[in-house]
């Protein structure tokens with residue numbers, strides 16, 4: 001999930017939401033404080049088959065047939081190593097539930113600004129927060145994006161408005177977490193570990209799950225603005241859904257690739273992979289990123305058994321998930337992969 005920089009460097013936005021700004025009839029160009037120049041040659045071709053993220057079939061990953069399961073685990077391991085991003089199909093979460101979740105978030109974003117104000121909090125781990133996100137800490141660019149973040153696990157938090165959000169988000173968060181659990185089990189096995197190795201080590205039963213919705217209204221000059229600039233997520237695994245608009249781009253082999261996922265699939269981000277959200281001039285894009293992390297007090301460290309097996313020294317220091325999230329949200333980590341801060345210097 002993209003960081004929401006919350007520090008003394010942040011100044012009050014001039015508008016309550018990008019939705020309000022984008023909805024103004026007078027807006028025909030991107031205001032200078034939102035200007036983010038993207039190199040038009042630095043864009044991936046969504047139709048290039050070489051550049052589509054791998055597909056993981058969840059039904060095979062959880063198949064009763066050991067052969068089918070083994071094959072999909074191998075494919076999952078390869079997808080994690082080569083891409084760090086993949087799409088998951090046949091996961092059993094009803095497409096209607098995903099759509100209801102997106103609709104509920106859309107209805108939240110469309111509430112009158114005064115009704116959203118009570119959720120304009122500043123602290124990183126506040127259970128519910130919304131706002132319009134920008135970072136003036138480094139390059140003074142404001143983002144073409146409003147957000148809503150709700151912590152759904154270990155304690156389920158919810159909104160009392162709009163009507164229906166609470167029920168839908170409870171069901172969606174449970175079902176999504178169940179898929180995330182199986183993906184982590186598969187990743188553990190792909191590394192030659194017991195299926196529950198990662199979840200046990202990360203205290204998954206107390207693990208942190210955040211429902212992070214992003215709202216990107218149509219932008220008059222999409223090449224001159226950015227929804228979310230390049231960043232890496234902080235969780236163990238992030239599952240993302242979107243409405244019928246694309247916009248997520250992933251850096252692969254030094255090239256940006258536009259993710260063109262099958263309708264109803266989850267887009268999954270496992271490793272600390274550079275990605276960004278672009279905007280369009282056609283219609284509002286909504287995405288819901290659901291990062292699943294360890295329990296907040298649990299240090300994430302390089303897996304000792306794997307280091308021993310490979311005869312390697314640890315390349316990263318350990319850090320609790322809470323500290324890692326704080327680091328990721330600090331100006332120091334802006335526009336750089338957060339894991340770089342944890343790299344052991346002499347390795």
Ligand SMILES: O=C(O)CCC(=O)C(=O)O
Pocket residue numbers: 001002003212214228233240247248249275276277287289
């Ligand atoms: O909207 C998207 O596709 C990307 C969202 C994202 O990267 C995030 O919330 O961390």
Ligand SMILES: [Fe+2]
Pocket residue numbers: 001002231232233275289
């Ligand atoms: Fe992200």
